[in-house]
Amino acid sequence: MPSKQRDNQGSARNGSAYPEPVERLIETLARLPGIGRRTAERLAFYVLKSPAEEADRLAAALRDVKRAVRHCRVCYNLTQSDPCPICADGSRDRASVLIVEQPKDCIALEQTGVHRGLYHVLMGRISPLDGVTPAHLTIDDLLARFDDPSRNPGGVRPTEAVLGLNPTLEGDGTALYLAGELRKRGVAVTRLARGLPSGGQLEYVSRAVLADAIAGRQRME
Amino acid sequence: MPSKQRDNQGSARNGSAYPEPVERLIETLARLPGIGRRTAERLAFYVLKSPAEEADRLAAALRDVKRAVRHCRVCYNLTQSDPCPICADGSRDRASVLIVEQPKDCIALEQTGVHRGLYHVLMGRISPLDGVTPAHLTIDDLLARFDDPSRNPGGVRPTEAVLGLNPTLEGDGTALYLAGELRKRGVAVTRLARGLPSGGQLEYVSRAVLADAIAGRQRME
Numbered sequence: 213m214p215s216k217q218r219d220n221q222g223s224a225r226n227g228s229a230y231p232e233p234v235e236r237l238i239e240t241l242a243r244l245p246g247i248g249r250r251t252a253e254r255l256a257f258y259v260l261k262s263p264a265e266e267a268d269r270l271a272a273a274l275r276d277v278k279r280a281v282r283h284c285r286v287c288y289n290l291t292q293s294d295p296c297p298i299c300a301d302g303s304r305d306r307a308s309v310l311i312v313e314q315p316k317d318c319i320a321l322e323q324t325g326v327h328r329g330l331y332h333v334l335m336g337r338i339s340p341l342d343g344v345t346p347a348h349l350t351i352d353d354l355l356a357r358f359d360d361p362s363r364n365p366g367g368v369r370p371t372e373a374v375l376g377l378n379p380t381l382e383g384d385g386t387a388l389y390l391a392g393e394l395r396k397r398g399v400a401v402t403r404l405a406r407g408l409p410s411g412g413q414l415e416y417v418s419r420a421v422l423a424d425a426i427a428g429r430q431r432m433e
Numbered sequence: 434m435p436s437k438q439r440d441n442q443g444s445a446r447n448g449s450a451y452p453e454p455v456e457r458l459i460e461t462l463a464r465l466p467g468i469g470r471r472t473a474e475r476l477a478f479y480v481l482k483s484p485a486e487e488a489d490r491l492a493a494a495l496r497d498v499k500r501a502v503r504h505c506r507v508c509y510n511l512t513q514s515d516p517c518p519i520c521a522d523g524s525r526d527r528a529s530v531l532i533v534e535q536p537k538d539c540i541a542l543e544q545t546g547v548h549r550g551l552y553h554v555l556m557g558r559i560s561p562l563d564g565v566t567p568a569h570l571t572i573d574d575l576l577a578r579f580d581d582p583s584r585n586p587g588g589v590r591p592t593e594a595v596l597g598l599n600p601t602l603e604g605d606g607t608a609l610y611l612a613g614e615l616r617k618r619g620v621a622v623t624r625l626a627r628g629l630p631s632g633g634q635l636e637y638v639s640r641a642v643l644a645d646a647i648a649g650r651q652r653m654e
Contacts, residue, residue, distance in 0.1 A: 229540060231513045233501045237494040245479050251467065253537065258466050264499040271492035273458040278485040280454045292452045319450060
C-alpha cells in the first residue's frame with residue numbers, strides 16, 4: 213500500500229474533516245453546557261439522518277425563544293407579554309409575593325393552584341463559594357417592590373413575603389438574608405413548610421426530613 | 434393563606450407552564466437522542482440566558498447542515514459536492530477501496546494520510562439482533578462498484594478492498610460477509626491490522642489485543 217506521499221494540507225482539504233456545515237454544527241452544539249464533542253457529533257449525525265423539517269423545527273424553536281420570550285419587568289418570571297400574565301391578572305392577591313430561585317419553580321408552584329398571590333424570581337441563590345452575591349440576583353428589584361408601591365402591579369405594595377427557596381444550604385442562607393431585609397421593611401415573612409413528602413414512606417425519609425417533620429408538627433383540627 | 438379557589442384552567446392559562454416558545458424548544462430538544470426532558474430544560478434555559486446571536490448561530494447551523502450536506506453518490510461519505518472531493522480527486526489510487534461503517538471513520542483514517550485510495554461507507558454494520566441486514570446498508574452499491582466500472586470515479590473498477598470495520602463482534606461479522614462477496618468477484622481483500630495500540634502500555638492492554646498482537650506478529654526487517 214502506498215504510504216504518506218502527500219502533505220497533510222492536501223488531505224485536509226479533501227477529507228480529513230467533516231464538511232464545513234457539519235463541523236460548524238458540531239462545534240456550535242458542543243458549546244452548549246453538558247454537551248461534549250462526542251455528544252455533539254452524535255446529535256449532528258442524528259440531525260443529518262432525520263428529515264429536514266425536524267432540523268427546521270428545532271432551528272425555528274431556537275430563534276423564536278430568543279425573540280418572543282423575556283423576563284417580566286416586575287417579577288422576572290419568563291413571559292411573552294410584559295408584565296407577565298400573573299402580574300397582569302387583577303384577580304390575584306397582590307399583597308402576597310412568593311419568592312423563588314428560578315422561573316421553573318413558579319411553574320411547579322402554579323400547578324398546585326394554592327398560591328393566589330404574585331411571584332418574584334431571584335434568578336439564582338446567594339452562593340459565596342460560586343461568587344454569587346445579592347448584587348448578582350434580582351434582590352434589589354425585590355426590595356424595591358416593598359419600598360416603592362409603583363414598582364408593583366396596580367401600585368399595590370405587598371405586605372407578605374413567602375420564601376420559596378430550595379431547602380438547601382444555599383437556599384436557606386439566601387432565605388435568612390432576605391428575611392432580615394424584608395423584616396426591616398415591616399413585611400410579614402413566612403417560608404414554605406418543611407416536613408414529610410406526601411406519598412412518601414416514613415422509613416425511606418432522611419433524618420433531616422424527619423427532624424423537620426417533628427420540629428414543625430402540626431395540630432390536628 | 435387563601436387556598437384553591439380557582440379552577441385549574443385559570444391557573445394553567447396564566448403561569449403553570451412555560452411560555453409557548455420555551456415549551457416548544459424544550460419539547461423539540463427532548464426529541465433528540467440521549468436528551469431527556471431535564472437536559473432539554475437545562476439547554477433551553479441556557480439558550481434563554483445566552484445572547485440572541487448564539488441561538489441564531491445554532492439555528493443557522495441546523496438549517497445549513499440539512500441544505501448543504503449530502504452523501505456522496507459513489508461512496509456515501511458526507512460531502513457538500515457530489516461526488517465527494519475524495520472520489521473526484523484524480524490523483525488518488527482508484528484501484529483501492531477502504532470500506533468503513535461511518536463517515537466519521539473516513540475522517541479518522543484520512544487524518545493518518547496513509548490510505549491513498551477511495552472509500553466506501555456502509556452506513557452501519559450487519560446486526561441481526563438489531564434487525565440490520567445487508568439490505569439496510571450500502572452493500573448493494575459497494576458490490577455494484579466491483580461489478581460495474583461505470584459506478585466508479587473515472588470508470589476505474591477497483592481491484593483491492595481494505596476492510597476497515599470496527600474490531601467488534603458485529604464489525605467482524607460484517608467483514609466476513611463482505612470478504613465472501615468480494616472474493617467471489619476476484620477482489621483482493623485485506624483488513625486493517627490488529628495489534629498493540631501505538632503509545633499504549635503492554636500491561637494495560639486486554640487479553641484479546643495481546644492475542645491479536647501475538648497471532649499477527651510482524652517480521653523485523
